Amino acid sequence: MNKKNIVDLITNIALLILSCVILLFPNLKIVNIKLVLGLLFGFSTIFKLTSFIIVFKEKDYESLFTSIISAAGLISIFFLELTTKNIALILLIWLALMCIIKLKKADYYHDRKNKMWIFQIFNLIAFLTINLILCLNLMYKNEIQILIISFYFIINYLLDSLAPLVSYLMESK
Numbered sequence: 001m002n003k004k005n006i007v008d009l010i011t012n013i014a015l016l017i018l019s020c021v022i023l024l025f026p027n028l029k030i031v032n033i034k035l036v037l038g039l040l041f042g043f044s045t046i047f048k049l050t051s052f053i054i055v056f057k058e059k060d061y062e063s064l065f066t067s068i069i070s071a072a073g074l075i076s077i078f079f080l081e082l083t084t085k086n087i088a089l090i091l092l093i094w095l096a097l098m099c100i101i102k103l104k105k106a107d108y109y110h111d112r113k114n115k116m117w118i119f120q121i122f123n124l125i126a127f128l129t130i131n132l133i134l135c136l137n138l139m140y141k142n143e144i145q146i147l148i149i150s151f152y153f154i155i156n157y158l159l160d161s162l163a164p165l166v167s168y169l170m171e172s173k
Contacts, residue, residue, distance in 0.1 A: 002171075004055045005164035008063070011051045012164075016157040018043050023150035026143040033082055036146050037090075040153050041074035062105055069097045087145065088138050091152065095131045098156075099124060119166050123159050130155050 001009075022036055030036075048067035055063075073094045080086045106120035134152045138145055 001164070001168045004058045004060060005167055007051050007054050009161060009164040011047045011063075012157045012161040015044055015047055016154060016161060019150050019153040019157060023147065023154070025150075026146050031142040031146060033087065033142055033145055033149075034077055036149060037077045037082070037087070038074060040149070041070045041077065044070040044153075045074055062101055065101050066098070069094060069101070072097075084138050084145070087149075088135050091131075091135050091138075091149070095128070095135065099128055102127060114170075116163075116167055116170060119163070123163060127156065127159050 019040065022039060025031070025036060045067045048063045048070060052061070052063035052067065073090055076090050080090070102120060102124040106117045106124060109115075109117035109120055131152060134148055134155070137148055140148070
């Protein structure tokens with residue numbers, strides 16, 4: 001497994017663990033939606049930027065763009081009143097921008113005649129479908145919103161964790 005795949009896998013697993021911890025917040029009586037989104041977007045920004053810096057020589061800007069989008073999400077939650085519609089809007093804009101990054105990554109693999117592009121397109125479709133369903137179900141009280149948002153990020157990082165593993169399996173053939 002090359003350095004970039006290892007770093008991506010570790011980063012995604014760390015963010016997946018963070019999302020699982022946030023899933024426990026309603027049980028701990030932590031129902032501040034601004035705190036939850038701040039933690040998720042903040043750690044995503046930090047981890048993805050660190051990932052980009054570590055593998056800078058690979059010339060892969062996916063982590064950089066993801067960190068910029070997450071930073072924009074982090075900034076937006078502090079400047080907007082977090083109504084249900086605004087939360088859904090922030091997550092949908094984040095989703096749309098992430099889809100562009102994933103589509104660009106699939107195009108990168110397709111241009112190099114790498115079969116990984118098929119997996120990237122499948123990953124993009126799954127990512128888009130699942131996240132649209134989750135975004136449309138935010139019309140509940142804060143505890144339920146935190147659970148939905150946690151599942152939203154758990155699924156995102158699970159799907160992102162599959163890419164380095166599939167890439168490794170395809171390299172080993």
